[in-house]
Amino acid sequence: AQKVTQAQTEIxxxxxxxxxxxCVYETRDTTYYLFWYKQPPSxxxxxxxxxxxxxxQNEISGRYSWNFQKSTSSFNFTITASQxxxxxxxxxxxxxxxxxxxxxxxxxxxxxxxx
Amino acid sequence: xxxxxxWPATLVQPVGSPLSLECTVEGTSNPNLYWYRQAAGxxxxxxxxxxxxxxxxxEVPQNLSASRPQDRQFILSSKKLLLSDSGFYLCAWxxxxxxxxxxxxxxxxxTVV
Numbered sequence: 001a002q003k004v005t006q007a008q009t010e011i012x013x014x015x016x017x018x019x020x021x022x023c024v025y026e027t028r029d030t031t032y033y034l035f036w037y038k039q040p041p042s043x044x045x046x047x048x049x050x051x052x053x054x055x056x057q058n059e060i061s062g063r064y065s066w067n068f069q070k071s072t073s074s075f076n077f078t079i080t081a082s083q084x085x086x087x088x089x090x091x092x093x094x095x096x097x098x099x100x101x102x103x104x105x106x107x108x109x110x111x112x113x114x115x
Numbered sequence: 116x117x118x119x120x121x122w123p124a125t126l127v128q129p130v131g132s133p134l135s136l137e138c139t140v141e142g143t144s145n146p147n148l149y150w151y152r153q154a155a156g157x158x159x160x161x162x163x164x165x166x167x168x169x170x171x172x173x174e175v176p177q178n179l180s181a182s183r184p185q186d187r188q189f190i191l192s193s194k195k196l197l198l199s200d201s202g203f204y205l206c207a208w209x210x211x212x213x214x215x216x217x218x219x220x221x222x223x224x225x226t227v228v
Binding site for chain 2: 004006035037042043044045046047050091102103104105106107108
């Protein structure tokens with residue numbers, strides 16, 4: 001069975017702090033994709049990143065970085081020098097290859113960045 | 116460019132009333148379409164997905180149904196709403212079968228009273 005676990009329900013940090021959001025996934029498939037989405041207060045999910053199971057290179061995009069480790073089935077997301085605008089709920093999701101695109105979401109982590 | 120429209124944004128309906136939420140996608144052909152529900156304090160749960168006109172797959176047995184009358188139109192319905200149907204409903208689309216990211220609409224917040 002496929003599953004995504006985001007153990008951190010809520011995180012609160014002060015602006016300019018670094019913060020890491022954890023994501024652990026379960027799947028027996030060898031081909032899969034991992035995603036992070038941001039859900040601001042407006043509700044719409046905003047796509048942040050996709051990684052496939054054959055590419056373990058870490059990725060950096062501005063203040064965002066992602067650490068994919070197959071050995072621990074984790075796909076963690078770090079925000080460096082957090083800002084108030086980063087406040088949102090962040091979802092990690094798993095897509096198993098050939099599954100017609102059905103994303104399996106974690107329960108999300110609510111990040112609050114205080115000024 | 117592709118866009119996805121979902122309406123209404125908010126809805127308050129009495130128990131036992133019918134429901135119809137509509138989602139349309141522009142700028143792409145033959146997308147995969149999805150309905151997700153986000154209950155308070157929980158993650159997103161896939162309700163229905165469709166790979167083509169008239170083709171609907173249900174992930175969770177429930178009081179809801181979905182239809183795809185046109186290539187880029189996806190409708191979520193209920194004949195009689197329950198209190199437990201309250202939640203945030205999101206429509207999404209993706210290109211083809213499972214590898215690409217899904218793009219989401221702005222959601223409908225449904226409150227059943």
